[in-house]
Amino acid sequence: MASKSTNDISVLVVDDEPGIRQMLQILFRREGFTVVTAAGVNRAVEAINQSPQPFPVIVTDLAMPDGSGLDVLAAAKARAQSTEVLLLTAYSTLENAIAAMRAGAYDFLQKPFASEELLNLVAKALEKQALIEENLRLRARVDKLKPADLVGRSQAMRSLSELVKRIAPTRATVLLTGESGTGKERMAREVHRRSERSDGPFLVVNCGALPEALMESELFGHEKGAFTGAATRHMGLFREAGGGTLLLDEIGELPASLQVKLLRVLQERKVRPVGSAHEVDVDVRILAATNRDVEKDVAAGKFREDLYYRLNVIRVELPPLRERRDDIVGLAESFLRRFAVEMSKDVVGFTPDALKALERHEYPGNVRQLENMVERAVALSGSRAIGLGELPAEVSGLSSGQDSAFPRLPPEGCELDEVLNELERCMLVEALERTGGVRKTAAALLGVTFRSLRYRLQKHNLDVSDTPLG
16 A cells, blocks of 8 residues: 555445445455445445545445446546546446546456455555645645736736735635726636635636526536436536635626525525535635626616625726736737747747837727737747737738738748748638638638648648548
């Protein structure tokens, strides 16, 4: 066994045969584990759901009178993805093994088995868990050492950065407001990163993206069989974000019926999963974001006043980019560095004319629009500096004839073959996108033969086998 102490580790043993349960119970207790046993699938699911903490390891038979070990596996993963499940069976088949591994089982052991073989598998499963946990801890430490994600030298951003430093360590609910694209999610992530909950999860749900019928289940969870299609138990985001932060994005789109339930959760810190008669405690910090005029919605009766005051404990208003022009260059350069690395492009900056054009633009889409603009420019760039030719016409001021996908010749010159090669690849990708991947139609759009198109796709590693011929 692993050298790690097993005194605080619980193992759930599931088997319908009393003799095997007793044998495994003795085996694991001898190794120092706390052992819980279940005589079948139903008892196992009850134990999983009622246990104060998720079981680190579950050892379960595959075939039992009241169900399958795969049902135990599904219930375990619904409670906690970190639980490792080992399946035992007297009828080992390749199909069973594949199904088990696809469903998330750690391993598959055929009966009869040697005790040492089972103990070694459990030890390896626990070592895997320990490595994952250590990786998460190290990642959290690295994230804390990273520079703030709030890029900006304007007075507005300096004030917001100071505000984040003050509110992050608290448990207070924060309402982030501002136009679409101003960076509300970035701000929420920064609050989480600087908080005492930074080691916990940061989850985001868009309250306007899901139908009302699914939203309640997504937020609060549901029990197995609570409604048609509820084949397994679902924890819900409030519990999945336990110990961390949950961002309710587009909170102004939340249906009235769910506003009442959310208010109760904020007041009581408890959720009731769909189909359950019991409430469950939750430990999560709530952040909310909206681009709507919430006060106007409250006055119009579209948003509950009591919920608004619950969410609006601390208000953070993000200004539009046009009101903090001092930040445009810094943001653009930050985005350029990121996209240059992601695309493996040797792009290091902007020409002076391009920077002036970026600073002049009004940005109705705010920071998100600037980010998309820089991504496009890096993709089109054929030199080390992005010029006016890589910027959209509404930014560069060039005519439509001047503003094209063709890179402009930089002052220091370029490698023409590389530029043409990149341009050809971009044209091929766009042709396939516009024709839904139908290669014959794409060839006609580009004015080349089908054979020529196929050769060019292969040259650029774009010849996907499932692309329709036409």
